[in-house]
Amino acid sequence: MRIIKKILMARATAMLGDKLVKLAAGAILTVFVARMLGASELGVYSIVMAWSAFLVPLTSMGLNNIVVRQMVKHDNSHDAMTMLYSAISIRLALGLLGGSLMLLAFYLLYPSMFEGNTAIAIPTLFMLQAFFGFLLFEFYLNYQGTFRTVAYIKSAISLLSFGAKLALLYGGFGIASLLLLTGIEFFVVGIAQYLIYRRKHQPFKENEARWPGYHPRWFNLAQAKQLLKRSSWLWLSGIVSVIYLKIDIVMIGSIAGTEQAGIYAAASRLSELWYVFPATLAARYYPDMLKAHQQGWAHYFLKLRRFAIMFFCAAFSIAVVMSLSASWIISLLFGENFSAAVEVLRIHIWAGCFIFVRYLISQHLVITEQEPLSLLSHGIGAVLNVGLNLWLIPQMGIVGAAWATLISYAYASFFFLFLSSSTRKQLWQLITTRRADIN
Numbered sequence: 001m002r003i004i005k006k007i008l009m010a011r012a013t014a015m016l017g018d019k020l021v022k023l024a025a026g027a028i029l030t031v032f033v034a035r036m037l038g039a040s041e042l043g044v045y046s047i048v049m050a051w052s053a054f055l056v057p058l059t060s061m062g063l064n065n066i067v068v069r070q071m072v073k074h075d076n077s078h079d080a081m082t083m084l085y086s087a088i089s090i091r092l093a094l095g096l097l098g099g100s101l102m103l104l105a106f107y108l109l110y111p112s113m114f115e116g117n118t119a120i121a122i123p124t125l126f127m128l129q130a131f132f133g134f135l136l137f138e139f140y141l142n143y144q145g146t147f148r149t150v151a152y153i154k155s156a157i158s159l160l161s162f163g164a165k166l167a168l169l170y171g172g173f174g175i176a177s178l179l180l181l182t183g184i185e186f187f188v189v190g191i192a193q194y195l196i197y198r199r200k201h202q203p204f205k206e207n208e209a210r211w212p213g214y215h216p217r218w219f220n221l222a223q224a225k226q227l228l229k230r231s232s233w234l235w236l237s238g239i240v241s242v243i244y245l246k247i248d249i250v251m252i253g254s255i256a257g258t259e260q261a262g263i264y265a266a267a268s269r270l271s272e273l274w275y276v277f278p279a280t281l282a283a284r285y286y287p288d289m290l291k292a293h294q295q296g297w298a299h300y301f302l303k304l305r306r307f308a309i310m311f312f313c314a315a316f317s318i319a320v321v322m323s324l325s326a327s328w329i330i331s332l333l334f335g336e337n338f339s340a341a342v343e344v345l346r347i348h349i350w351a352g353c354f355i356f357v358r359y360l361i362s363q364h365l366v367i368t369e370q371e372p373l374s375l376l377s378h379g380i381g382a383v384l385n386v387g388l389n390l391w392l393i394p395q396m397g398i399v400g401a402a403w404a405t406l407i408s409y410a411y412a413s414f415f416f417l418f419l420s421s422s423t424r425k426q427l428w429q430l431i432t433t434r435r436a437d438i439n
Helices: 002-009 011-037 039-060 064-071 077-109 118-143 148-170 175-200 221-255 258-295 297-334 341-367 371-396 398-413 415-419 421-432
Strands: none
Touching (some): 011 039, 011 175, 011 258, 039 118, 039 175, 039 221, 039 258, 064 077, 064 118, 077 118, 077 221, 118 148, 118 175, 148 175, 221 258, 221 398, 258 297, 258 398, 297 421, 341 371, 341 398, 371 415, 398 415, 415 421
């Protein structure tokens, strides 16, 4: 019992549990939408959610890790507070602006989707996504050592939302109801993150008072400019990253139709479900990597290598098992009408070998202040993905899109390291560093 309790209370387990609940709920919902509404409706839902994903880097502004890292450099508690609150104001404002622009672009490209209830659901989803800005409260709580409370409450909200979506599907409601509930979930999670922050956050320094609640009046223009200048590379990198991660669904919908987009979405959802592990663990291990870097290069490379081997072995094992069982899994979950998704899954799943390691590489680029390389890698990856999709989808359909994804992910996640002298040198150090090198 002690071991079980220790596992349940572990920080990484709590964070991973939150991500697993959310992604598992998304995967199960995909199955139900496919079974109850068909591939075409699943395609529509996937296209809207892909556009929603494009908003994430606009609202995050590359500030997630940067803000806390810059805050802890301050000796003055008030300066640290105004930096956090300024970053949140930036994210909220640009979230609303970005949502408005995204809504306009979506309307111009897909006017047919703005009919009936979706004309209400899509704008609500895009605008409420601005509350992603409150995620910075969670990042600050994580820095102070509060992981479990936020993770458990987010998991509970995800489960409630998931249950409501299934109930609506069984009640005969369509895609619009799912999109509307997703937008409401963004809002509720954001408010929950703020309320937990108000209850749980500790004084910035010992013997100091806790900070007052967030208010736009704490916005500091000088600090905002400093943060935006520091995060600009990560912001642009995030934008091109989400383009090369999500553009395939959008392009399939435009070139091959929403039904083919739905079949592809079924396979890609099963493949991307596994990305929760590296995303969560990399965020959990980021403080450990930062501390190791402060101790010296040998400490840092040994820890980074241990994490990289663990991440790659996990991804390789998953790819082998999923490739061998793809036909059975697709038939069981989606039925014979989705048989074309089998080959897509067998190709797409191998992209995970590169994506798993990329999460660590992204942390490495932040720690070593090489953010421009992150932008360069994602930029070329996005161009590769778009170009390969334009070439391969007309010739090979959704299988061509899967190959385009694998090739572009491989370059943007790993092989770009060989194009820069600094990363080539660091990669060699990563391979050759031994414990004897520690002073």
